[in-house]
Amino acid sequence: MIEKKDLILREIQRLTLLIKELITSVIDIEPEKIDAVVNQIDDVLKVEFNLSLNDISELSNNDLLIKMHQINEVHVDKLILLLFQVIKKSDQASTFNKPELIKKNILLINYLDESSKVFSVDRMHMKSALKQTL
Numbered sequence: 164m165i166e167k168k169d170l171i172l173r174e175i176q177r178l179t180l181l182i183k184e185l186i187t188s189v190i191d192i193e194p195e196k197i198d199a200v201v202n203q204i205d206d207v208l209k210v211e212f213n214l215s216l217n218d219i220s221e222l223s224n225n226d227l228l229i230k231m232h233q234i235n236e237v238h239v240d241k242l243i244l245l246l247f248q249v250i251k252k253s254d255q256a257s258t259f260n261k262p263e264l265i266k267k268n269i270l271l272i273n274y275l276d277e278s279s280k281v282f283s284v285d286r287m288h289m290k291s292a293l294k295q296t297l
Contacts, residue, residue: 175235182241189248197252199233220263224270243271263291
């Protein structure tokens with residue numbers, strides 16, 4: 164039983180580090196080169212979470228929340244930050260629907276605010292910034 168818990172914990176840590184690396188790659192990239200990073204993000208999200216940026220923007224709110232309910236809270240929090248950074252760096256010509264991705268990111272922030280026991284000032288700042296870009 165302990166081995167199984169250790170395995171699950173290691174997997175959570177691995178995915179958390181992976182998402183953090185993606186966030187760093189978005190922060191460090193030039194805005195005009197964001198599409199290459201978006202493709203990399205899509206590849207990782209598809210493999211690890213069976214999602215892509217397009218999937219996130221195209222899923223109904225209910226279906227997206229069902230998907231998020233199956234993902235660890237720490238990963239949802241990191242996904243919110245990843246989406247926020249992608250939205251900040253991308254322009255309207257991106258390969259995904261930016262206004263819809265903004266709405267979904269706000270939805271995810273609200274979801275985490277309601278389901279998490281941890282209040283996050285950073286999430287509130289992101290939510291405010293996202294609402295201003297709509």
